[in-house]
Amino acid sequence: MLKLPERQDRSSRSTCRGYLGHEFSGVVEQIGNDVAAYAPGDAVFAANETGGAYAEYLAVKPAAVARKPANLSFEEAASVPVASQTAWQGIFTHGHLEKGQTILIHGGAGAVGAYAVQLASHAGATVIATASGDDEAYVKSIGAGRVSDHRKEQFEKVVREKVDVVFDLVGGDTQQRSFLVLKEGGHLVSAVQPVSQEEAARHRVSGEMMRLAPSGDVLAKIARLLEEGTIRPDVATVYALQDAAQAWKDIATKLPRVHGMSPSGPAAKHGKIVLRVA
Ligand SMILES: NC(=O)c1ccc[n+]([C@@H]2O[C@H](COP(=O)([O-])OP(=O)(O)OC[C@H]3O[C@@H](n4cnc5c(N)ncnc54)[C@H](OP(=O)(O)O)[C@@H]3O)[C@@H](O)[C@H]2O)c1
Structure with a gap:
């Protein structure tokens, strides 16, 4: 100890x-x-x-x-530590995000979401985020290619391509509608609430609620990215x-x-x- x-x-x-x-x-x-x-x-x-x-x-x-x-x-x-490791584990450990894939991050301007946007972008993924419209410039500045204003539009109407991973930091109806934009075989990871296994099976995707498991190894990797100035x-x-x-x-x-x-x-x-x- x-x-x-x-x-x-x-x-x-x-x-x-x-x-x-x-x-x-x-x-x-x-x-x-x-x-x-x-x-x-x-x-x-x-x-x-x-x-x-x-x-x-x-x-x-x-x-x-x-x-x-x-x-x-x-x-x-x-x-x-909490926000960055939750983001890391959400998108990589549970979401299996890889270079070249597309991820949709709900709540991209929040504490966890901002790390998720930065880490996914650094990993070579295409990042789409939902956020308030007045956060659009901020979320784009940290790596999102596109931002959908959750106060003005329904993301599933503007996100035309199917995505590989959804990282849900909002829950409720937002989580429910996320099934509509996931590719078959994709992953819906929520840090907020359980994911319906019936809906996941119906859409042929995986769905899980994650919980942060603090890890010195993960945090050391995050520390290196902070030291390089890759994330902030x-x-x-x-x-x-x-x-x-x-x-x-x-x-x-x-x-x-x-x-x-x-x-x-x-x-x-x-x-x-x-x-x-x-
Ligand atoms: N499972 C775990 O281990 C774990 C760990 C850490 C956090 N969490 C949970 O993860 C969630 C996010 O945490 P956080 O610290 O990042 O919270 P936060 O800093 O409060 O950020 C939440 C963000 O979501 C945005 N938002 C609200 N409604 C939205 C919607 N319908 N669509 C898109 N964005 C929306 C908010 O922006 P506006 O209000 O401006 O719209 C805000 O930017 C919380 O529920 C927290 O309890 C879970």
């Missing part, structure tokens, strides 16, 4: 259970007898399934940890720990349109909220 002084954490709409704070970046304080990969003083980051990142010290399994990208601040690094993190605001209640109030007030905002400055449309703990 590693014992880490925890630096900061963020969360927007959280699916977390237990203690608050499921991702962090910090410096290793102590290691267990069986830990060879890390030493006290190492800068690391991780998603921690059991939570607890709203604290100065946190015990975490080394298998979930990776070295913090050298070019990121602790605040930036703390914003990465997005921090909207950093709050001090004592302002955590205000951060949650601000999120609750502004959702669903704004996921991060400055208490004093203008609202930021994108990005994670980070708490600085130490």
